[in-house]
Amino acid sequence: MKETPLSNCEKRFLLRAIEERKRLDGRQCYDYRNIRISFGTDYGCCIVELGKTRVLGQVSCELVSPKPNRATEGILFFNLELSPMASPAFEPGRQSDLLVKLNRLLERCLRNSKCIDTESLCVVAGEKVWQIRVDLHLLNHNGNIIDAASIAAIVALCHFRRPDVSVQGEEVTLYTPEERDPVPLSIHHMPICVSFAFFQQGTYLLVDPSEQEERVMDGLLVIAMNKHCEICTIQSSGGIMLLKDQVLLCSKVTGVKVAEITELIQKALANDQKVRKEGGKFGFAESIPNQRITAFKIEQATIDTDDVQEQAEEIIAKASPPSEVLANPVLWAPGTAQIGEGVENSWGDFEESEKEEEEEEVAQDKSTTDDQTMEMGDTSVGNQDKKDETIVLSDSEEEDVIILEPEGAQKNRTETSYKQDIASKKPVSKKK
Amino acid sequence: MAAAAPRLAEERVGQVVLPGDVLLLPSQPEEDGERLRLAPSGPQKGRLVCGPGLRRGGEGLLVTKCGLLRYRGPAGQAGGGTGSGSGGTYWVDSQQKRYVPVKGDHVIGIVTVKAGDIFKLDVGGSEQASLSYLAFEGATKRNRPNVQVGDLIYGQFIVANKDMEPEMVCIDSSGRANGMGIIGQDGFLFKVSLGLIRKLLAPACEIIQDLGQLYPFELVLGMNGRIWVKAKTIQQTLIVANILEACEHMTAEQRKHAVARLSES
Numbered sequence: 001m002k003e004t005p006l007s008n009c010e011k012r013f014l015l016r017a018i019e020e021r022k023r024l025d026g027r028q029c030y031d032y033r034n035i036r037i038s039f040g041t042d043y044g045c046c047i048v049e050l051g052k053t054r055v056l057g058q059v060s061c062e063l064v065s066p067k068p069n070r071a072t073e074g075i076l077f078f079n080l081e082l083s084p085m086a087s088p089a090f091e092p093g094r095q096s097d098l099l100v101k102l103n104r105l106l107e108r109c110l111r112n113s114k115c116i117d118t119e120s121l122c123v124v125a126g127e128k129v130w131q132i133r134v135d136l137h138l139l140n141h142n143g144n145i146i147d148a149a150s151i152a153a154i155v156a157l158c159h160f161r162r163p164d165v166s167v168q169g170e171e172v173t174l175y176t177p178e179e180r181d182p183v184p185l186s187i188h189h190m191p192i193c194v195s196f197a198f199f200q201q202g203t204y205l206l207v208d209p210s211e212q213e214e215r216v217m218d219g220l221l222v223i224a225m226n227k228h229c230e231i232c233t234i235q236s237s238g239g240i241m242l243l244k245d246q247v248l249l250c251s252k253v254t255g256v257k258v259a260e261i262t263e264l265i266q267k268a269l270a271n272d273q274k275v276r277k278e279g280g281k282f283g284f285a286e287s288i289p290n291q292r293i294t295a296f297k298i299e300q301a302t303i304d305t306d307d308v309q310e311q312a313e314e315i316i317a318k319a320s321p322p323s324e325v326l327a328n329p330v331l332w333a334p335g336t337a338q339i340g341e342g343v344e345n346s347w348g349d350f351e352e353s354e355k356e357e358e359e360e361e362v363a364q365d366k367s368t369t370d371d372q373t374m375e376m377g378d379t380s381v382g383n384q385d386k387k388d389e390t391i392v393l394s395d396s397e398e399e400d401v402i403i404l405e406p407e408g409a410q411k412n413r414t415e416t417s418y419k420q421d422i423a424s425k426k427p428v429s430k431k432k
Numbered sequence: 433m434a435a436a437a438p439r440l441a442e443e444r445v446g447q448v449v450l451p452g453d454v455l456l457l458p459s460q461p462e463e464d465g466e467r468l469r470l471a472p473s474g475p476q477k478g479r480l481v482c483g484p485g486l487r488r489g490g491e492g493l494l495v496t497k498c499g500l501l502r503y504r505g506p507a508g509q510a511g512g513g514t515g516s517g518s519g520g521t522y523w524v525d526s527q528q529k530r531y532v533p534v535k536g537d538h539v540i541g542i543v544t545v546k547a548g549d550i551f552k553l554d555v556g557g558s559e560q561a562s563l564s565y566l567a568f569e570g571a572t573k574r575n576r577p578n579v580q581v582g583d584l585i586y587g588q589f590i591v592a593n594k595d596m597e598p599e600m601v602c603i604d605s606s607g608r609a610n611g612m613g614i615i616g617q618d619g620f621l622f623k624v625s626l627g628l629i630r631k632l633l634a635p636a637c638e639i640i641q642d643l644g645q646l647y648p649f650e651l652v653l654g655m656n657g658r659i660w661v662k663a664k665t666i667q668q669t670l671i672v673a674n675i676l677e678a679c680e681h682m683t684a685e686q687r688k689h690a691v692a693r694l695s696e697s
Contacts, residue, residue, distance in 0.1 A: 005554050007542045008582035009660070013620040017666050024622075024670065088530075291681050 003089035006215050014216045018204050024212065025051070030253055032208045035261065037155055037268040038287035043182065044160030047284060048152040051210065052142035055149050057156030058135045061163075063174075066122070066129040074121020075131040076111050078103065080138070080149055087141040102146055105235060106136075109150055109191050109224040113232035116157065117186040123165050123172060130162060132185070143211035146222055150193040155265055159272070160185055189226040191233070192261050194254040196221040202240050207253060221247070223254040227262040441493060441522055445503045449495045449524060456492040479506075483523025484534075499526030527627045531556040531656035533592035538612070540621065540654030541600065543583045551579055553587075556623075556656040559597055563587060567601035569609035577614065584615040584660060586652050615652060619662030620669050626657050628680045639679050642691045643672060 014024075021029060033051030040046065044059035066073060080103050082090040090096070110116075121130040134156060136149050161182030164175045197209035197217040209217060219238030225231050231251065236242060275282045441455035449455070457480065482488055485497035495501075506519035531539070533555065541553030541561055552560045563585065568577040579585070591599035602612040632639060632653055640651065649663035649672050659676060663669040671694065679687060 002554075004556065005542050005544050005582065007584050007621055008580065009584050009615070009617060009619055010621050011582075012617065013666070013669070017670070020666055022666060022670060024673070026670070026674065 003087075006212075010212065011216050014212055015199065018199050018206065018213075023206065024210060027208075029205060030207045030257075032257060032261075033210070035151065035264060037151070037265065038284055039159060039268075039272045039282065041283035044156050046152060046155045046159055047139070047288070048148050048155060050144060050148040050151070050208070052140055053144060053148045054139040055145070055152040056137045056139055057149075057152035058137075059156045059160040060133050060135070061160075062131045062133070063123065063128050064131045065127060066125075071126040072122045072129075073118040074129045076116060076118060077131060077133045078106050078110060078136070078153065079134070080106055080136040080145075082138050082141070082145075085140075086138040090138075090141070101237070102149065105146055105193070105222060105224075105233065106149055106153060108233045108235075109193055110134075110153055110157075113189075113191045113224070113226075115154070115187060115189050115191050115226070115232075117188060120186045124167060128172065132157075132160075132162075141211060143214045144195050144208050146193050147195050147208060150191070150224065151261065151265070154187075154190045154192065155268070157185060158187055158190070158265070158269055189228065189230070190262055190265065191224045191226050192258045193222050193224045193233070194257050196223070196250050196253075198238070198240055198242070202242060202246060205246070205250070207257065221250055223251055225251070225254045225258045227259050229255045229258075438492060441501070441503075444501050445522075447501060448498065449501045450498045451496055453495040454490065454492055455486075455495065455501070455522070479519050481519075481521040483521050485524025485526055486522055493522060495524060497524045497526040497528070499524040501525075525627075527625060529623075529625050529657060531626060533557045533561065533589050533598040534655070535589050535592040537592070537655040538586065538588050539600070539656040540615070540652060540658040540660060541585050541587060541656075543579055543581050543585060546579065546581060551585075553585060553600060555598070555600075555654075556658065557598065561589070561598040561600045563600045563602070567603055568613060569603050569607065579614060583617075584621060586612050586615055586654065586660075588612060615660055616662070619650065619660050620673055621658055621660045622673050622677065623657050624659060624677055625680065626655070628676075629653055629655055629657055629659070631679075632659075632676070638684070639676070639687065642687065643675060646671075646691065646695055 017023065023029075023031075025033065027033065033053075034049070036049040038047050038049075040058075044057075046057050048055050048057065064075065067075065080099065082096070082099050082102075084090050084092055116132070121132065123129060134153050136152055136156075138145055138149070161184050163177065164180040164183050166173045166175070195208060197206045197213055198204070198219040198221065199206070199217055201218060206213060206217075209220075214220075217238065219236065219240030219242075221236045221242065222234070223231060224233040231254075234247075234251075272282060438454040438456050441457055444453075444455060482493055483502075485495065485499060486493045487496050488494070502523050502525050504521045533539075539555050539561075541555045541563070543551050544554050544560060545552035549565055551563045551565065553563055555561045565571060565576050565579070566573075567587075571577050585600075585602065587600040587602045588604075589598055590601050591597075602609060602614075604610045604612075631637060633655075643649070647663065647668055649661060649668065651662075651672075652660040654660075659673070661669050661672045661676070663672055675687075675690065675694075678690075682690070
């Protein structure tokens with residue numbers, strides 16, 4: 001699937017916000033998002049969260065024959081995967097430019113800096129060495145994949161334990177974890193990548209860009225460093241010109257950030273070690289908090305419908321009668337009459353009160369209709385009779401409707417009496 | 433994985449259902465018998481609507497999404513639950529981010545292509561939606577709307593079929609814009625989960641009222657999970673955006689507290 005395009009509106013807003021030194025999540029220019037490191041139940045398995053970016057790291061090992069030109073060195077293998085789960089823009093099984101770039105950077109950061117003692121991975125020179133494979137899976141993409149991936153890789157490597165081996169003469173014995181405790185890898189130092197995003201041709205600089213910031217940035221500078229302030233890798237992409245001062249500033253910031261992150265990693269590792277030793281609970285299920293989705297709740301209330309009749313009657317009794325209209329209908333022509341002139345309109349009131357009455361009547365009706373049908377059943381009145389009755393009744397209703405017809409007595413009625421008329425006739429008409 | 437034993441839909445209202453579950457509609461065989469008897473004079477049986485996340489299959493409803501099963505009675509009373517025989521709607525309240533176009537939904541789209549007399553809009557679905565340049569208020573062949581690639585458009589789906597390209601319009605049936613059209617150049621667009629959008633658009637939602645007490649701002653909510661906000665300053669826009677995003681995991685008290693703290697400062 002294609003990547004969601006960035007709208008002009010977002011672009012403009014982000015750039016304006018950066019000019020005002022504001023970031024979407026309220027960070028300062030040099031702030032990292034929250035880093036959370038959690039470990040799985042197995043050794044060498046971890047999830048690193050950098051804000052909403054999540055990377056799963058898993059280390060595995062295998063005994064293989066070494067490369068011919070490096071007979072005494074173990075093999076290190078890194079593989080970062082960008083699955084469509086992280087972002088719909090990533091396609092499965094395709095080597096995108098971004099993926100190649102990230103994998104290359106990761107290898108340079110971790111393998112070429114010789115942070116792992118590969119000689120210690122040798123079992124029998126020229127015959128058997130350990131191959132350490134680091135698989136990194138991006139679970140969610142919200143910017144700055146490389147920092148999260150480099151942290152995940154080094155944390156997983158630090159956490160990993162390989163099975164112990166012993167060599168006696170020609171015989172190589174591989175011990176299961178039950179026989180001998182697995183041994184950790186020997187790690188010289190921990191290189192960590194720190195990304196800097198540049199905006200407006202390098203005028204503005206942000207640490208740890210989020211996904212949206214990455215999409216409007218002009219250039220990116222990645223510095224990998226260990227806590228001794230030794231630069232392991234430095235890479236600038238995006239094609240912007242950087243001044244010497246800017247690079248120096250970035251390296252200084254990197255030093256501070258790497259020290260903080262290294263401390264966090266060591267704390268997390270020590271914590272996990274402690275929990276494992278004490279036999280407490282560990283693993284992703286324990287360390288990743290549940291987020292609850294809140295919802296609106298409407299309490300269900302039971303309504304007492306016993307005294308509806310009384311209530312309705314009460315309401316009707318209390319209701320003020322519709323304003324009297326002194327109507328003296330003037331008959332202009334047959335079928336056309338005028339009642340009053342410029343007097344307050346009481347139609348609304350009329351309708352409302354009628355509704356109320358209707359409500360009441362429905363209840364009453366039910367009982368009357370029931371009675372009637374029972375009667376009919378008793379006297380075994382045929383269907384035909386019923387039909388006749390309806391016709392008669394509908395006739396009477398029609399009389400109701402043509403109430404404005406000028407017929408002597410009817411025309412002098414006030415509106416109130418007219419309404420009462422309907423009310424008294426309603427039950428009858430309902431019966432049909 | 434063995435499918436769970438089919439259970440009555442009524443019993444599972446409010447519970448978690450998983451794809452593959454089968455929900456039985458109990459009243460159907462009885463209903464038929466009843467209908468024959470009452471057909472001429474009996475009350476009209478309501479239609480049973482099978483909402484999002486459910487599909488008719490076999491003897492009942494087949495669940496296609498995981499989430500909470502919801503039911504609303506035919507007359508609109510929530511959770512009536514007295515009997516599905518009288519109609520109503522069943523649906524699955526799920527939590528997802530991927531939008532699937534639905535006819536009648538109001539969404540925010542981003543213009544990606546201007547091709548001849550139609551625009552292509554990204555709405556977050558699997559396919560881009562098309563929008564005719566005549567589907568704006570007051571647009572004629574001469575008087576084209578000024579739309580650039582990358583602009584935001586708030587519109588409504590008139591065609592949303594699973595086998596066809598969805599089509600949008602920015603006018604209602606009487607030719608009025610009715611709030612739809614091109615969204616201004618300022619403001620900020622961000623994405624949230626579809627569940628949060630539904631929550632914000634619910635009639636009982638207090639979040640927006642609460643926020644409205646802080647300061648004036650403009651807000652457009654698209655059913656595809658996109659929210660556009662514009663306030664007086666960038667700072668204020670950011671605050672609104674962050675509160676709305678955080679609302680998903682906040683209880684009413686927490687939210688009130690946060691808004692109160694903001695209005696103090």
